[in-house]
Amino acid sequence: MVDFRLNDKPVSVDVPDGTRLLWVLREHLKLMGTKYGCGVAQCGACMVHVDGAPAFSCQVPIETLRGKSVTTIEGLSPDGRHPVQRAWLAERVPQCGYCQSGQIMNAAALLARNPRPTRAEIVDHMSANLCRCGTYQRIVRAIERASREG
Amino acid sequence: MAPYIEGRHGSAGAPHVTRREFMVGAAGLTFGFLLPGCAAVATPEKGATLATSTGNAPAFSPWVSIATDGTVYIQSPAAEMGQGSLTSLPLIIAEELDADWAKVRVVPAPPDDKVYGNPGFGGVMYTAGSNAVRSYFQPLRVFGAQVRRVLLDNAARRWGVAVSELTTEPGVVVHAKSGRRLGYGEIAAFAEIPAKAPAITPEELKKPEAFRLIGKDVMRVDLPGKVDGTARYSIDVEVPGMLYGAILRAPVEDSAPVDVDEATARAVPGVMRIVRLPFGVGVIAQTPWAAFAAKDALKVTWDHKAPGWGFDSDQALERYAAAARDLKTAGKPWGKAGDAAAAMGTAATVIEAEYRCDYAYHAQMEPLNSTAAVSPAGDACEVWVGSQGQTMAVAAVAKALGIPAERVHLHNTLLGGGFGRRGHRDEEFVVDSVLLSKEVRRPVKLMWTREDDVRNGRFRPMSAHFVRAGLDQSGRIIAWQHRLACDWVTPYMDPVRYRGILRENDVIAVAGTELATYEIPNRLAEQLGQQTGIRTSPLRGIGFVANKFATEAFLDEIAARRRLDPVALRLELLENAPRAQEVVIAAIEMSDYRRTRPGRSLGFAFVDYSNTMVAGVAEVSIDRATGVIRVHHFWCAIDPGIAVQPDNIVAQTESSIVYGLGLALTERISVKDGVVQQSNFFDYRVPRLRDVPEMHVKLMPTANPPTGVGQMATPLVAPAIAAAVRAATGAKLTHTPFLPERVLAAMRA
Numbered sequence: 001m002v003d004f005r006l007n008d009k010p011v012s013v014d015v016p017d018g019t020r021l022l023w024v025l026r027e028h029l030k031l032m033g034t035k036y037g038c039g040v041a042q043c044g045a046c047m048v049h050v051d052g053a054p055a056f057s058c059q060v061p062i063e064t065l066r067g068k069s070v071t072t073i074e075g076l077s078p079d080g081r082h083p084v085q086r087a088w089l090a091e092r093v094p095q096c097g098y099c100q101s102g103q104i105m106n107a108a109a110l111l112a113r114n115p116r117p118t119r120a121e122i123v124d125h126m127s128a129n130l131c132r133c134g135t136y137q138r139i140v141r142a143i144e145r146a147s148r149e150g
Numbered sequence: 151m152a153p154y155i156e157g158r159h160g161s162a163g164a165p166h167v168t169r170r171e172f173m174v175g176a177a178g179l180t181f182g183f184l185l186p187g188c189a190a191v192a193t194p195e196k197g198a199t200l201a202t203s204t205g206n207a208p209a210f211s212p213w214v215s216i217a218t219d220g221t222v223y224i225q226s227p228a229a230e231m232g233q234g235s236l237t238s239l240p241l242i243i244a245e246e247l248d249a250d251w252a253k254v255r256v257v258p259a260p261p262d263d264k265v266y267g268n269p270g271f272g273g274v275m276y277t278a279g280s281n282a283v284r285s286y287f288q289p290l291r292v293f294g295a296q297v298r299r300v301l302l303d304n305a306a307r308r309w310g311v312a313v314s315e316l317t318t319e320p321g322v323v324v325h326a327k328s329g330r331r332l333g334y335g336e337i338a339a340f341a342e343i344p345a346k347a348p349a350i351t352p353e354e355l356k357k358p359e360a361f362r363l364i365g366k367d368v369m370r371v372d373l374p375g376k377v378d379g380t381a382r383y384s385i386d387v388e389v390p391g392m393l394y395g396a397i398l399r400a401p402v403e404d405s406a407p408v409d410v411d412e413a414t415a416r417a418v419p420g421v422m423r424i425v426r427l428p429f430g431v432g433v434i435a436q437t438p439w440a441a442f443a444a445k446d447a448l449k450v451t452w453d454h455k456a457p458g459w460g461f462d463s464d465q466a467l468e469r470y471a472a473a474a475r476d477l478k479t480a481g482k483p484w485g486k487a488g489d490a491a492a493a494m495g496t497a498a499t500v501i502e503a504e505y506r507c508d509y510a511y512h513a514q515m516e517p518l519n520s521t522a523a524v525s526p527a528g529d530a531c532e533v534w535v536g537s538q539g540q541t542m543a544v545a546a547v548a549k550a551l552g553i554p555a556e557r558v559h560l561h562n563t564l565l566g567g568g569f570g571r572r573g574h575r576d577e578e579f580v581v582d583s584v585l586l587s588k589e590v591r592r593p594v595k596l597m598w599t600r601e602d603d604v605r606n607g608r609f610r611p612m613s614a615h616f617v618r619a620g621l622d623q624s625g626r627i628i629a630w631q632h633r634l635a636c637d638w639v640t641p642y643m644d645p646v647r648y649r650g651i652l653r654e655n656d657v658i659a660v661a662g663t664e665l666a667t668y669e670i671p672n673r674l675a676e677q678l679g680q681q682t683g684i685r686t687s688p689l690r691g692i693g694f695v696a697n698k699f700a701t702e703a704f705l706d707e708i709a710a711r712r713r714l715d716p717v718a719l720r721l722e723l724l725e726n727a728p729r730a731q732e733v734v735i736a737a738i739e740m741s742d743y744r745r746t747r748p749g750r751s752l753g754f755a756f757v758d759y760s761n762t763m764v765a766g767v768a769e770v771s772i773d774r775a776t777g778v779i780r781v782h783h784f785w786c787a788i789d790p791g792i793a794v795q796p797d798n799i800v801a802q803t804e805s806s807i808v809y810g811l812g813l814a815l816t817e818r819i820s821v822k823d824g825v826v827q828q829s830n831f832f833d834y835r836v837p838r839l840r841d842v843p844e845m846h847v848k849l850m851p852t853a854n855p856p857t858g859v860g861q862m863a864t865p866l867v868a869p870a871i872a873a874a875v876r877a878a879t880g881a882k883l884t885h886t887p888f889l890p891e892r893v894l895a896a897m898r899a
Contacts, residue, residue: 033379
């Protein structure tokens with residue numbers, strides 16, 4: 001049994017040690033916003049926050065989360081109106097949308113740590129996430145907008 | 151309030167249930183429409199009777215239902231994989247219907263070719279080829295206008311006035327003389343629908359200046375759910391009692407398992423069943439991690455009867471190149487004009503060059519997956535999948551189970567990317583889930599891992615291009631020959647379409663060789679199809695990507711021989727194509743093409759992609775020590791005719807450029823002894839944010855019918871980069887992707 005906080009609520013899960021957070025979120029806790037893309041920390045579709053820092057949930061063994069706090073796209077804001085989410089709609093970022101939960105979580109983590117990132121800092125930070133639809137330019141614009149409009 | 155997708159927030163079964171509910175509950179008007187032929191049929195039922203129409207290929211399905219509360223439900227026949235036509239198609243109906251967009255609800259259409267089939271694909275529901283808006287535009291406009299006319303006629307009868315005195319505002323019929331108004335929902339409460347649909351002439355359709363929705367950038371209906379985690383893809387489906395499946399597929403097509411050592415796999419906790427399949431070995435487990443672990447633990451030997459064993463892509467490409475150069479062997483002709491052979495014989499100069507392209511992989515972000523629930527008796531099946539071909543998926547499931555298509559109930563979800571991978575006639579990843587569910591008669595969610603998705607990928611073919619041009623004394627091109635040696639694609643990915651409407655032309659492979667827009671009087675393109683046993687597929691940009699690389703790079707070669715500016719040569723060849731000239735000139739102007747910039751160089755390319763005109767300029771720098779190319783800017787001008795959703799066209803063009811960048815620079819699948827050598831994103835490198843240039847897209851809509859926008863810029867990228875590298879270094883890049891070692895070799899040559 002592993003106890004941790006998930007989207008500001010305590011949660012207990014009973015899965016074998018070594019099971020990755022991604023699959024626990026999706027198939028055990030039924031939070032489907034976090035996506036499977038590669039399983040090897042290459043694409044970032046699975047990104048969540050662990051104690052506020054971005055993490056590839058496909059790499060996080062469940063037992064390492066004892067006492068920690070996890071935030072997923074479902075818990076980023078109560079109403080889907082986090083500044084990053086609003087900026088993502090204003091800039092019409094998503095296309096197929098599959099990678100966007102991970103993109104948004106990573107962008108939110110960046111802005112939480114660095115509210116006024118430079119273009120170079122955005123590019124560097126967000127290069128962890130793949131988007132096969134190539135929405136990258138709009139991702140940059142949306143982060144700059146979220147930074148501006150907070 | 152913004153329109154939304156029915157069922158977006160619901161469980162997996164919601165789209166179907168919701169649809170039935172609105173049929174039962176709306177008590178409004180239901181309009182049907184039969185494609186092709188634009189023959190609208192209005193059904194006199196008030197909606198309720200259609201409630202019995204489930205996904206089981208209803209005899210009659212509505213395109214539009216108007217509820218008495220004024221809500222307008224519009225079915226969208228397109229699969230949504232990021233391109234936006236889930237929104238654009240209903241928008242076209244809503245425009246002519248003069249619907250209040252805030253009251254529109256978009257409903258994914260059930261699988262029924264007779265009602266929803268794409269006229270551009272012989273009436274099959276198939277979302278591909280940037281073809282949805284292009285093919286549905288005119289029939290949907292006419293249909294929207296017919297629905298509006300029925301509402302007007304009913305209002306005229308109710309008020310006892312001539313219909314000519316009536317107009318509409320969004321969602322309301324207005325009689326200006328008396329100041330009376332009737333909402334569409336109010337009319338729905340009493341309306342009678344004629345047995346025969348009213349005739350609408352093209353002149354009666356809205357003039358572009360009267361458009362309220364087309365060209366106005368409405369919010370795509372799928373976007374809100376894509377920023378808050380609620381968008382549902384097939385991988386997110388939950389069905390009560392569901393198990394999880396994985397399949398170890400044979401690495402080489404048409405191979406079967408011989409010996410299966412399943413002891414280790416069986417010992418994985420949670421594993422329930424190991425299933426022998428004709429093409430692999432399946433695992434059914436209680437959890438996805440158990441299914442994946444057991445699949446990885448299987449030890450299988452395969453029979454080696456299939457032709458793909460022994461295939462080596464490096465060696466094969468040499469054979470393709472030899473076949474392309476062997477002028478004694480004629481290829482299958484395509485894009486013939488005049489008499490290329492005769493004209494070549496009279497040419498003052500003949501120029502020849504060879505180009506090559508490697509296999510490429512789709513890399514849609516959502517690995518292939520499907521969930522199936524075969525009934526206990528095995529005589530029916532429910533399927534949840536994101537397919538580019540809804541009715542093809544139904545047919546494939548029915549065939550796999552030996553049941554009628556009416557017994558298959560499909561829920562087509564959002565697709566986490568398509569790019570051509572999810573529209574093969576056999577829909578193999580859908581059948582995977584059905585075969586496993588059939589074993590246990592319980593719902594099974596079947597997921598391919600990323601490694602499965604790469605290793606069992608179906609690829610853009612490998613190709614060698616031998617291109618020849620005959621020039622007259624003045625240097626004008628009088629003869630053109632493009633000999634394309636590549637794996638067959640269409641016969642493999644869709645034999646039905648290949649033998650049917652394509653008349654045995656491998657259009658997926660040869661498209662883009664035809665050069666119809668350039669003023670070259672004698673042309674011959676030939677395909678030398680290669681039987682290899684390697685799995686192939688349409689991939690974004692299809693044949694255009696490889697073929698336009700060859701033809702545009704070859705034009706640069708010809709320009710160099712003539713000591714002519716590459717753009718000047720294009721303008722000469724486009725002298726009778728004013729739309730093409732416009733985008734060329736725009737791309738030149740926006741990139742300030744004539745300005746030299748230290749350490750960087752520019753390259754140009756033009757493509758007429760199914761009547762969408764695109765021109766692009768790349769600004770690149772080359773690290774001469776490492777051979778690494780960096781693209782700093784990409785300018786693109788695009789004329790797609792009428793722009794239905796302008797900002798989305800810009801987004802699709804940016805997307806196309808990024809896709810083209812990967813194919814040009816880094817993306818490569820190689821095959822040894824029939825086995826794919828790559829497995830994940832660390833060895834199949836797609837562009838990241840840091841790799842992407844600043845993109846500058848100029849949308850240049852014209853009053854022409856809308857053409858496609860989903861992939862048109864992709865073929866521009868490789869030739870534009872090659873031209874820029876040539877301008878800077880003189881090196882001729884002839885083989886995509888432009889890997890650093892290839893760039894270094896070209897610079898040494």
